[in-house]
Amino acid sequence: EDQVTQSPEALRLQEGESSSLNCSYTVSGLRGLFWYRQDPGKGPEFLFTLYSAGEEKEKERLKATLTKKESFLHITAPKPEDSATYLCAVSRGNRDDKIIFGKGTRLHILP
Amino acid sequence: SQTIHQWPATLVQPVGSPLSLECTVEGTSNPNLYWYRQAAGRGLQLLFYSVGIGQISSEVPQNLSASRPQDRQFILSSKKLLLSDSGFYLCAWRTGGTQYFGPGTRLLVL
Numbered sequence: 001e002d003q004v005t006q007s008p009e010a011l012r013l014q015e016g017e018s019s020s021l022n023c024s025y026t027v028s029g030l031r032g033l034f035w036y037r038q039d040p041g042k043g044p045e046f047l048f049t050l051y052s053a054g055e056e057k058e059k060e061r062l063k064a065t066l067t068k069k070e071s072f073l074h075i076t077a078p079k080p081e082d083s084a085t086y087l088c089a090v091s092r093g094n095r096d097d098k099i100i101f102g103k104g105t106r107l108h109i110l111p
Numbered sequence: 112s113q114t115i116h117q118w119p120a121t122l123v124q125p126v127g128s129p130l131s132l133e134c135t136v137e138g139t140s141n142p143n144l145y146w147y148r149q150a151a152g153r154g155l156q157l158l159f160y161s162v163g164i165g166q167i168s169s170e171v172p173q174n175l176s177a178s179r180p181q182d183r184q185f186i187l188s189s190k191k192l193l194l195s196d197s198g199f200y201l202c203a204w205r206t207g208g209t210q211y212f213g214p215g216t217r218l219l220v221l
Contacts, residue, residue, distance in 0.1 A: 032208050043201050043212035044155075051208075087155070091208070098170075099210055103154040 002027040006088050006102035014110050016077050021105045023088030024070040031091040033071050034099070035064050038085045047073075047086075078109045113138035115213040117202050123219045130175075130189040132216050134202030137183065142204040144185040146177055149199040149215075161185060192220045 007022045025033065032051050036044035048057045050066040057064050061082065063074045073086055085104040092100070114137045124130060136142055146158040157170045159177035167177050174193060178186045185202055197220045202213040 034209060036212075041199075041215070041217070043215045046209055046211055049209050089210075098157060098160065099205075101155045 002090075002092060002100055004088055004090055004100050004102035006086075006105050008105060009103070010106040010108070012108045012110060013075075013078055015079060018074070018076045018078070020075070021073040021086055021088075021107070022070060023073070023102055025088075025090050025100075026069075027090050027092050027100065029092060033066055034089045034091070035062075035071070035073055036087040036089070038087055038104070044087055075107070078107075080109045080111045083107055083109045113204070113211065115202060115204055115211060117200075117213040117216050119216060120214065121217045121219075123221060124192050125221055126194055127191045130187070130192050130196070130218070132187040132200055132202075132218075134185040134187075134213055135183055136204045139183070139204065139206055141182060142206050144179060145203040145205070145210070146185065146187050147201040147203065149201060151198075155201070159187070194220050196220050 004025045013019055032049050034049050035047040037047055038044040048064040050064055053066055053068045055066050061076050061078060065072045085106050087101055087104045089099045089101040116135050118133055143162050145160045147155045148158055149155050159167055159169055161167050161179045164179055164182055175189050197218055200216045200218060203210050
């Protein structure tokens with residue numbers, strides 16, 4: 001069964017303390033892996049799309065990487081404004097157009 | 112650039128009342144459109160998706176329905192709301208690869 005698992009469920013870091021969020025997936029034919037940021041009471045905000053193993057993308061303090069089985073979202077020297085829930089999702093290689101989402105990692109950066 | 116609108120932003124409805132949530136997309140043509148529900152502390156649950164006008168696929172059996180009367184308009188409806196329909200409803204659109212979300216509607220059924 002296709003699925004996306006994110007870990008940890010929640011993470012508390014001190015400001016400036018770098019860390020990584022994990023997204024492991026099992027899908028039949030990966031077409032794309034997506035990272036989103038969601039603030040409380042708002043819709044998810046798109047961050048990155050990764051298409052093939054070895055690909056990396058960066059945006060400010062965030063860097064996403066992809067292997068054949070998992071993706072990491074690295075957060076370097078985070079600030080309190082980076083606190084949010086980070087969602088991972090994958091698009092499958094079959095003919096439907098659905099995206100499978102993980103349950104997210106709640107990140108809290110302490111000042 | 113593309114923009115997605117949802118309204119209302121917040122809604123409080125009594126059990127048994129009807130529901131209509133609307134989503135419109137600007138700046139793109141023939142998008143795939145989606146309705147999700149996000150319950151507190153849980154992941155995104157896909158409710159419906161549409162690849163074109165009048166074409167609706169349902170993911171879960173429930174008392175909700177969806178319609179797509181125009182290319183960039185997607186409507187979520189119910190004839191009689193249940194307490195379990197409370198949640199955060201998100202509309203999304205997609206052309207090609209990435210999916211983009213609207214701001215969401217918070218629904219509280221009392």
